[in-house]
Amino acid sequence: MIPKSHPRYESLLLRDKIVKASKDGYLADSAMIAHGRGEAFDYLIGERTTYPAKRAMYAGVATMLLSKNPVISVNGNTTALAIDEIIKFAKTVNAKIEINLFYRTDKRVKLISELYKNHGYLNILGSLDDEIKYLNEIKNLRATASKNGIYSADTILIPLEDGDRAEILKKSGKNIITIDLNPLSRTSKMSNISIMDNIVRAIPFMTKIAKDLKTQDKKVLIEMINDFDNKDNLKESLEQIKLNN
Amino acid sequence: MIPKSHPRYESLLLRDKIVKASKDGYLADSAMIAHGRGEAFDYLIGERTTYPAKRAMYAGVATMLLSKNPVISVNGNTTALAIDEIIKFAKTVNAKIEINLFYRTDKRVKLISELYKNHGYLNILGSLDDEIKYLNEIKNLRATASKNGIYSADTILIPLEDGDRAEILKKSGKNIITIDLNPLSRTSKMSNISIMDNIVRAIPFMTKIAKDLKTQDKKVLIEMINDFDNKDNLKESLEQIKLNN
Numbered sequence: 001m002i003p004k005s006h007p008r009y010e011s012l013l014l015r016d017k018i019v020k021a022s023k024d025g026y027l028a029d030s031a032m033i034a035h036g037r038g039e040a041f042d043y044l045i046g047e048r049t050t051y052p053a054k055r056a057m058y059a060g061v062a063t064m065l066l067s068k069n070p071v072i073s074v075n076g077n078t079t080a081l082a083i084d085e086i087i088k089f090a091k092t093v094n095a096k097i098e099i100n101l102f103y104r105t106d107k108r109v110k111l112i113s114e115l116y117k118n119h120g121y122l123n124i125l126g127s128l129d130d131e132i133k134y135l136n137e138i139k140n141l142r143a144t145a146s147k148n149g150i151y152s153a154d155t156i157l158i159p160l161e162d163g164d165r166a167e168i169l170k171k172s173g174k175n176i177i178t179i180d181l182n183p184l185s186r187t188s189k190m191s192n193i194s195i196m197d198n199i200v201r202a203i204p205f206m207t208k209i210a211k212d213l214k215t216q217d218k219k220v221l222i223e224m225i226n227d228f229d230n231k232d233n234l235k236e237s238l239e240q241i242k243l244n245n
Numbered sequence: 246m247i248p249k250s251h252p253r254y255e256s257l258l259l260r261d262k263i264v265k266a267s268k269d270g271y272l273a274d275s276a277m278i279a280h281g282r283g284e285a286f287d288y289l290i291g292e293r294t295t296y297p298a299k300r301a302m303y304a305g306v307a308t309m310l311l312s313k314n315p316v317i318s319v320n321g322n323t324t325a326l327a328i329d330e331i332i333k334f335a336k337t338v339n340a341k342i343e344i345n346l347f348y349r350t351d352k353r354v355k356l357i358s359e360l361y362k363n364h365g366y367l368n369i370l371g372s373l374d375d376e377i378k379y380l381n382e383i384k385n386l387r388a389t390a391s392k393n394g395i396y397s398a399d400t401i402l403i404p405l406e407d408g409d410r411a412e413i414l415k416k417s418g419k420n421i422i423t424i425d426l427n428p429l430s431r432t433s434k435m436s437n438i439s440i441m442d443n444i445v446r447a448i449p450f451m452t453k454i455a456k457d458l459k460t461q462d463k464k465v466l467i468e469m470i471n472d473f474d475n476k477d478n479l480k481e482s483l484e485q486i487k488l489n490n
Contacts, residue, residue, distance in 0.1 A: 007431075019274045029264045036281020037288075040427065163253075182285065186252075 010047065011039060014081060014200065021080030026111040028103040031077050034160065041181035042198050044241045049205060052236040053197040059228035060157070060177040060193045061209045062221035064093045067155035067175065071125070073100040078159050078199060079112050085203040087121045092210045095157070098149035099126035102162040104141045125149035135172045143168050150174075159199045161187045179203075183237040194230055196237040255292065256284060259326060259445065266325030271356040273348040276322050279405065286426035287443050289486045294450060297481040298442040304473035305402070305422040305438045306454045307466040309338045312400035312420065316370070318345040323404050323444060324357050330448040332366045337455045340402070343394035344371035347407040349386045370394035380417045388413050395419075404444045406432045424448075428482040439475055441482040 002012045018035045021027050064070040072095050074086060090097050099112050106128060113127040125146040126132070133151045135143045142165055145151040156169060159179040163186030170176055170190050178191040179202050188194040195202055213221060247257045263280045266272050309315040317340050319331060335342050344357050351373060358372040370391040371377070378396045380388045387410055390396040401414060404424040408431030415421055415435045423436040424447050433439040440447055458466060 015275055015278055018278065022274075029267075030260055030277070032275070032277035033260055033263065033281035033284065036278035036283070037285040038281070039278065040282040040285035043282075043429070182288075184288070 011042070014198075015039070017080050018077065021076060024111065026108050026115070027076040027080065028101070028108075031075075035077060038160070038181045038198070041183075041196075041241075045181070045196070046242055047198070049197050049201050050237065050240040052233050052240060053195050053202065054205070055228065056193050056195040056230075056233055056237075057197075057202060057206050057209055058213075059225050060195060061093065061206050061213055062224045063155055063175055063177060063193065064095055064157065065210065065213055066218065066221055066225070067153075069153045070095040070155040070157070071149045071153040072097050073150060073156055073158045073161065074098070074112070075101055075160060076108065076112065079115055082199050082203050083115060083119050085200070085207070087116070087119060089203050089207045089210070090121075092207050092214075096123070096125055096149050096153075097121065098146050099124060100145070100150060100158075100165075102142060102165050104144060135168055138168060158187070158191075159203075163187050163190075166190050183234050183241075188234060192230060193228065194234055194237070196234070196240070256287070259443075260284070262325050263322065266321060269356065271353050271360070272321040272325065273346070273353070276320075280322060283405070283426045283443070286428075286441075286486075290426070290441070291487055292443070294442050294446050295482065295485040297478050297485060298440050298447065299450070300473065301438050301440040301475075301478055301482075302442075302447060302451050302454055303458075304470050305440060306338065306451050306458055307469045308400055308420055308422060308438065309340060309402065310455065310458055311463070311466055311470070312398075314398045315340040315400040315402070316394045316398040317342050318395060318401055318403045318406065319343065319357070320346055320405060321353065321357065324360055327444050327448050328360060328364050330445070330452070332361070332364060334448050334452045334455070335366075337452050337459075341368070341370055341394050341398075342366065343391050344369060345390070345395060345403075345410075347387060347410050349389060380413055383413060403432070403436075404448075408432050408435075411435050428479050428486075433479060437475060438473065439479055439482070441479070441485070 002009055018032055022032055072090050074097055099109055101108055109128055113124050116124040131147040132144050133147050135145050150156055153174055155175040157177045161178055166187040176191040177193040178187050179195045179197060179199050180188045181196060183196045247254055263277055267277055317335050319342055344354055346353055354373055358369050361369040376392040377389050378392050380390050395401055398419055400420040402422045406423055411432040421436040422438040423432050424440045424442060424444050425433045426441060427433060428441045
């Protein structure tokens with residue numbers, strides 16, 4: 001038990017979730033290392049949702065609402081940190097959820113599928129009984145995608161995605177939205193819309209945004225997307241890193 | 246196997262060492278997360294040894310050479326990343342090596358002791374058959390120290406040390422030298438000399454420095470230590486973080 005008075009209490013709670021997920025066996029070997037990198041960047045932005053992140057969330061949610069087949073890609077870390085938040089968001093924006101693992105193994109896919117079922121979400125894509133195709137004809141486990149999900153999606157939200165995998169997805173010509181605490185990562189640089197935030201803060205905030213944007217005229221959403229410049233926004237995101245706190 | 250052409254090759258090699266150590270069972274549950282945090286900071290300083298880090302290394306090595314009982318504290322991560330480099334450095338500065346774990350368990354102590362023996366270092370302190378005392382009368386596993394090692398040391402080098410543990414060591418009144426990639430960490434702020442660098446680069450460099458300083462007059466070493474201001478140096482270290490690379 002972490003005492004609430006500990007200076008790093010919130011961060012340690014998330015760490016515990018990741019350690020538990022690792023023991024449960026559904027994380028990749030280096031997933032905890034990835035979490036640590038995120039911790040460091042979150043620390044540097046003061047563990048708060050910045051204005052550039054919010055702007056990117058508005059553009060991202062607007063894009064998802066205007067898409068024909070938006071898919072949320074989930075891996076072990078996303079599941080460990082924010083499974084219920086992801087399910088709620090998916091329902092709000094009418095997006096599918098697909099298990100999409102950089103190190104895809106039957107065991108991990110099975111465990112993650114079961115978790116979504118246990119949390120009340122029954123139609124998870126990318127599970128063992130789903131039809132899996134290969135993106136860009138790359139016959140590699142890293143290029144797998146569900147036929148009715150990422151393979152045929154026009155927009156994909158890829159939180160905490162590996163750079164190599166993001167590159168494959170990008171080359172498939174889809175709209176890529178990422179949530180990544182490192183504004184310098186290959187995934188952030190490669191995406192159409194990059195949200196520099198912790199997913200445990202970002203996903204609930206995006207659900208709120210979605211509820212708002214669903215009441216707006218389509219034109220407003222289109223304008224929101226057109227006004228957004230990811231390169232500029234990443235630059236502003238970077239400026240949010242405070243080195244003298 | 247990581248292809249040498251991968252943009253993150255060197256970093257991925259270290260990551261593999263940590264993953265292997267975790268599988269071997271001698272890392273703490275959250276050790277991989279700590280490694281990830283280090284990765285992020287190393288990335289931000291361009292994965293190079295900066296000038297402020299070098300200056301801190303000179304002051305640190307000089308302090309160790311002038312100490313009566315300098316001890317190098319090692320944990321699972323240090324061992325996984327740089328066991329041979331640590332042994333070589335210890336011999337060069339005539340320091341003892343002590344196993345000093347934040348989450349001390351007999352299993353981890355035993356595995357790490359064996360590793361040092363297998364790597365030719367026979368007199369490791371803090372092992373299961375060593376006499377363990379408690380620092381500052383704190384009857385807590387986190388306050389343990391070998392009677393002939395940290396407990397009676399005047400100077401301790403604590404690479405990759407946890408903030409809570411660093412605090413206990415600091416309160417014991419010893420000279421504290423740390424190697425920590427996060428210049429904002431509690432450990433960095435608390436230490437007398439803080440080296441912001443990756444241990445795989447720092448330890449071999451410190452061995453070279455030691456060979457040089459051993460040929461110098463004591464006065465030169467004392468001046469080097471007196472000229473060093475850790476607060477200023479940490480500030481300069483922080484300025485080395487490049488956000489626009």
